[in-house]
Amino acid sequence: MGAVVNCAAYADGRRVANVELNAINQILQQPDKFIWIGLHEPGEEILERVQDEFNLHDLAIEDAHTAHQRPKIETYGESLFIVLRTAQMNSEEHCIDFGETHFFLGHNFIISVRHRSTLSYAEVRARCESTPHLLRKGPGFALYAVMDSIVDQYFPVIDALERELEILEENIFKKKTSRETTAQIYWLKRELLSVKRAVSPLIDVCNRLTRFDLELISEDTRPYFRDIYDHVLRINEMVDTGRELLNNVLDANFSMISISQNEVSKKFAGWAAIIGVPTMIAGIYGMNFKFMPELDWQFGYPLALALTLGSCMILYLFFKRSGWL
Incomplete structure (x- = not known):
């Protein structure tokens, strides 16, 4: 099945076997193992099979199928449903490509569902498998590793937008202002607003993952999510600073035009x-x-x-x- 990127069983932090979807139930009955499944643009049939195997909630499956969700975290019985938005800078089309990754987390499984994202998590999985002493912490650490990779992808995007901002400042004070300059300013404002909408809800998501009322996240894994929380706060501050600078640049542009x-x-x-x-x-x-x-x-x-x-x-x-x- 093309939508199933990877499906493997882990014990004591090491991959022990690749698993077919129809054989998952046998692994779930073994308390010393957990399942890590990666899906990319899955159809209804695969999501229904996954739902049946892991007893996932209908509303969470519906969200995972339709996508177009804002970042959030929800509890459904004994599982968590988490939505994150991914971001990559498209240098060819000169825009930000946004996607979504949905997570289902249980005591002995983690499922990631990618939508509109070309970035594979194979490298993240390989890094986790190379550190079995960390991966033995369970699905919570796998969730941290993928979330950390997603959040870190925002830094190159912010850096690219900051370079665009520097070029704009030079154009305003060294060259004649034009309609293109004003249009570029509004393009940057729109892109920063899109990043803001993707990052701002992550503060609440990470905050909840570090709280003690979520038993699915073990106590020794919570400090890792605090690290993601710090990164999200930093990105959010960078976005706010960029938006404030853009407002100043827009005022300066209007002043130069005047x-x-x-x-x-x-x-x-x-x-x-x-x-x-x-x-x-x-x-x-x-x-x-x-x-x-x-x-x-x-x-x-x-x-x-x-x-x-x-x-x-x-x-x-x-x-x-x-x-x-």
Whole structure:
């Protein structure tokens, strides 16, 4: 079955056998073993078989099948249902690819269900199998290992968004502002908001996993979830800082646009004043009064022309020195 990525039995922290779905019940009856199953985009048939084998709740199975869930943790009888959102930076399409991973956790089993995520957990499983002294803690440690891998994937995403923010700041203060700059700012705000929605609920999830009312998480495993909790808090703070910086960048962008518009307005006003001088002089001589002594004077034309050019030059130098031109 293509949806079943891995299904194995573990005893004393070591893999003892690969197991078929129809043989799971035999392993579950052995108290010294636990099952670790990895599913990728499973169909209804496989989820129903898993539900029957592990006695999972209908609502949890429905959520695992439809996906599109916000991060959460729910208790159904003797099992936990946990939802996490995965994030990867897509450099080709210049966006963040979000997926989901759902977990079913019991005393002797852990099931992970991946949706819309290309990141395999084979490496995480291999790391756990290489440290049997930790994996013997049971399904709780396997849950920690996968959750820690998912949370750590957010750091490269945040780093990529911070680099985009640095480029934006340089463009705003070193280059002319444009519509593309404003659009990029709003794109970054939208991406950070998406990360915020994925990370913020994890604070409550990790907090609950460290509490003593969840018997499925052994006492010696809870400190590991506190480590994830610290990472989630750090990521959440980084997102909040990035969003605050983006608001400042947006204000700076609008300020630079306003300054640029004012510069253009000053140039228009300066040239309008310069052009107004010859217009005024030409208007005076165009009134066609009968008695205008300078019309009969032989130096009248050169004087009017010199006055026009001189006045325009004086105004030009004045506006140039004032920074209007």
